[in-house]
Amino acid sequence: MSHELVKTKGTxxxxxxxxxxxxxxxxxxxxxxxGEKIPPEKELxxxxxxxxxxxKTAMLNLSNSGFLNRVQGKGTFVAGSVIGRDRRxxxxxxxxxxxxxxxxxxxxxxIKAVEGxxxxxxxxxxxxxxxxxxxTRIFTLHESSIILSISYLAQRLFKDIDKLPRxxxxxxxxxxxxxxxxxxxxxxxxxxxxxxxxxxxxxxxLQLSESVPLLKVEMLALTFKNVPLxxxxxxxxxxxxxxxxxxxxxxxxxxxx
Amino acid sequence: MSHELVKTKGTxxxxxxxxxxxxxxxxxxxxxxxGEKIPPEKELxxxxxxxxxxxKTAMLNLSNSGFLNRVQGKGTFVAGSVIGRDRRxxxxxxxxxxxxxxxxxxxxxxIKAVEGxxxxxxxxxxxxxxxxxxxTRIFTLHESSIILSISYLAQRLFKDIDKLPRxxxxxxxxxxxxxxxxxxxxxxxxxxxxxxxxxxxxxxxLQLSESVPLLKVEMLALTFKNVPLxxxxxxxxxxxxxxxxxxxxxxxxxxxx
DNA sequence: CGTAATTTGTACGTATGTATG
DNA sequence: TCATACATACGTACAAATTAC
Numbered sequence: 001m002s003h004e005l006v007k008t009k010g011t012x013x014x015x016x017x018x019x020x021x022x023x024x025x026x027x028x029x030x031x032x033x034x035g036e037k038i039p040p041e042k043e044l045x046x047x048x049x050x051x052x053x054x055x056k057t058a059m060l061n062l063s064n065s066g067f068l069n070r071v072q073g074k075g076t077f078v079a080g081s082v083i084g085r086d087r088r089x090x091x092x093x094x095x096x097x098x099x100x101x102x103x104x105x106x107x108x109x110x111i112k113a114v115e116g117x118x119x120x121x122x123x124x125x126x127x128x129x130x131x132x133x134x135x136t137r138i139f140t141l142h143e144s145s146i147i148l149s150i151s152y153l154a155q156r157l158f159k160d161i162d163k164l165p166r167x168x169x170x171x172x173x174x175x176x177x178x179x180x181x182x183x184x185x186x187x188x189x190x191x192x193x194x195x196x197x198x199x200x201x202x203x204x205x206l207q208l209s210e211s212v213p214l215l216k217v218e219m220l221a222l223t224f225k226n227v228p229l230x231x232x233x234x235x236x237x238x239x240x241x242x243x244x245x246x247x248x249x250x251x252x253x254x255x256x257x
Numbered sequence: 258m259s260h261e262l263v264k265t266k267g268t269x270x271x272x273x274x275x276x277x278x279x280x281x282x283x284x285x286x287x288x289x290x291x292g293e294k295i296p297p298e299k300e301l302x303x304x305x306x307x308x309x310x311x312x313k314t315a316m317l318n319l320s321n322s323g324f325l326n327r328v329q330g331k332g333t334f335v336a337g338s339v340i341g342r343d344r345r346x347x348x349x350x351x352x353x354x355x356x357x358x359x360x361x362x363x364x365x366x367x368i369k370a371v372e373g374x375x376x377x378x379x380x381x382x383x384x385x386x387x388x389x390x391x392x393t394r395i396f397t398l399h400e401s402s403i404i405l406s407i408s409y410l411a412q413r414l415f416k417d418i419d420k421l422p423r424x425x426x427x428x429x430x431x432x433x434x435x436x437x438x439x440x441x442x443x444x445x446x447x448x449x450x451x452x453x454x455x456x457x458x459x460x461x462x463l464q465l466s467e468s469v470p471l472l473k474v475e476m477l478a479l480t481f482k483n484v485p486l487x488x489x490x491x492x493x494x495x496x497x498x499x500x501x502x503x504x505x506x507x508x509x510x511x512x513x514x
Numbered sequence: 515c516g517t518a519a520t521t522t523g524t525a526c527g528t529a530t531g532t533a534t535g
Numbered sequence: 536t537c538a539t540a541c542a543t544a545c546g547t548a549c550a551a552a553t554t555a556c
Binding site: 064094096097119123193194195196197212213216218238242244 | 452453470471475495499
C-alpha cells in the first residue's frame with residue numbers, strides 16, 4: 001500500500017482537495033480518458049491512504065464540477081465535454097418564453113485549410129501566419145436556414161480533419177468529434193454576443209433577400225489547461241426565432257434542490 | 258424536542274432532502290428573510306431529529322444552489338437574489354475575449370404607470386389590461402450610452418415604486434431594490450437574445466445618428482414559486498463593446514475545483 | 515429468475531481543526 | 536482567552552442500483 005499523499009499534517013490544505021487535484025491531473029494527462037471507469041472509492045482510499053469519506057468528498061466535488069459521472073452500483077466514470085453534460089443544451093431557439101425548444105439540423109457546407117487570419121490566430125494561440133482549418137456549417141429548422149456557423153481550428157491539434165467523411169460533421173456536434181476522434185474534451189467556453197448587419201456570406205448562405213440585422217455569437221472553446229480548441233462565429237437570423245438561454249441549475253447530491 | 262420529521266422509514270425520500278425542502282419552505286414563506294441568520298447545525302439537527310451530518314448535507318446543497326450562505330465561525334445566512342450572488346456579474350461588456358470588464362453607470366430616464374401591453378401582461382401573469390410600471394434606464398460607459406433598458410413591473414407587487422427617490426434607482430441594481438424594499442429576491446431568470454434594427458426610442462436615447470443593428474435582450478426575472486417580477490427589454494449598442502458571458506463555475510465545498 | 519458481489523448513496527456518531535466575535 | 540459554529544476527517548452500517556453468475 002503506497003500512500004500517495006505523503007503528508008498533510010502541518011499544512012492547511014485539506015486532504016480531499018489534494019485528492020481532487022491528483023484525480024484531475026490523471027484525467028488531464030489522458031491517463032484516465034473520457035468514458036473510462038476509475039477505481040472505486042475503497043480502492044482509491046487505500047491508494048491515497050485516507051478514509052472513504054475523504055475520497056467521496058473529492059469525487060462529489062469533481063462530479064459537481066462536471067469532470068466525473070458517478071452511478072450507483074456501477075462506478076465512477078470520467079466525463080467528457082461540458083457542452084453535452086446536461087441532457088438539454090444550454091441554448092435553444094424559441095419564438096417565445098413559453099414555447100418549447102426546437103431541434104435544429106446541421107449541414108456541412110465546406111471544410112478548408114486556411115492560414116493567418118489576424119485576430120483568430122491570437123485566440124487560438126497560433127503565430128500570425130498559423131495554419132488553421134475553417135469549418136462552415138448551416139443550421140436549419142423546417143427547411144429554413146437559421147444559422148451560419150464558421151469554426152476555426154488549429155491544424156496542429158486536428159490533423160487530417162478535412163479528410164474525414166462529411167457524415168462525421170453532420171451526425172454529431174463538433175465538440176463530440178473533438179472529444180471522440182481527437183481526445184480533446186471541451187472543458188469550458190466563453191461567448192460574446194453582438195448585433196451586426198448581415199455580411200455577404202451570411203446573406204448568401206442564409207438566403208436573405210437583403211442585409212438584415214443578425215445576432216453574432218463568437219465562441220472560444222477550451223480544453224484542459226485553458227488550451228483553445230475552436231473559435232467560432234455564428235450568425236443567427238432571429239427574425240422568427242430567438243436565442244434562449246436555459247435557466248441554470250446545478251446538481252449537488254442526487255436529490256438537488 | 259419535537260421532531261419535525263415524523264418518519265422517513267419505509268419511504269425512499271432521503272432525510273436531507275426533506276430538511277432541504279423544510280428550510281426552503283421557511284425561506285419562501287418569508288419566515289427566514291434574506292440576510293437573516295438561521296439556527297446552527299446542531300440546533301437544526303435536534304429540531305429535525307436527525308444527525309448533524311444530514312443537516313450539513315441539506316445546508317450544503319442549499320448553499321450550492323445559492324439559497325444559503327455559510328461562513329465558518331459565524332453561521333448560516335439566507336441569501337438574496339441570484340444575480341448578485343457571484344462577486345462578478347454574469348455578463349460584462351468587453352471589446353475582446355482578453356480585455357477586462359468595464360463597469361457601467363446607470364441613469365434613470367423615467368418611471369411611469371402604464372397598462373395593458375399585449376404580450377407583456379402575459380409574461381407577468383396579469384390580465385390583458387393589467388396595471389404595470391415602466392422603468393426606463395440608460396447604461397453608459399465613459400459618457401457614451403450603451404444600453405437602453407425598459408423594465409415592466411406589476412403594480413400589484415411594487416406599490417408606490419414610482420414615489421421612491423431617483424437615487425434608489427441609480428445607486429443600486431434593480432434586483433437589489435426588489436429584494437431590499439419589497440422583500441422579493443430574484444431566484445432565477447430567463448433570457449432571449451435577438452438582433453433588431455434600432456427602434457425610434459433607442460435611436461433617440463442612445464443618440465444614434467441612424468437606425469443601426471442592436472442586440473436585443475429580453476429577460477424575465479422570477480422569484481419563489483416561479484412568480485414573475487420583471488420583464489425587461491434591453492437594447493445594446495454593440496458597435497464598440499460586446500456582451501460577454503462569464504464562464505460558469507460552481508462552488509462545491511470550500512475548496513472547489 | 516433469483517442470488518450474490520460490487521459500488522455508490524444515505525445516515526449516524528465522534529473527534530479535531532479553524533474562523534469569528 | 537474563550538465560546539460558538541462551520542470545516543475537515545475518520546469509521547461504521549445499511550440501503551439501493553447494477554452486474555455477473
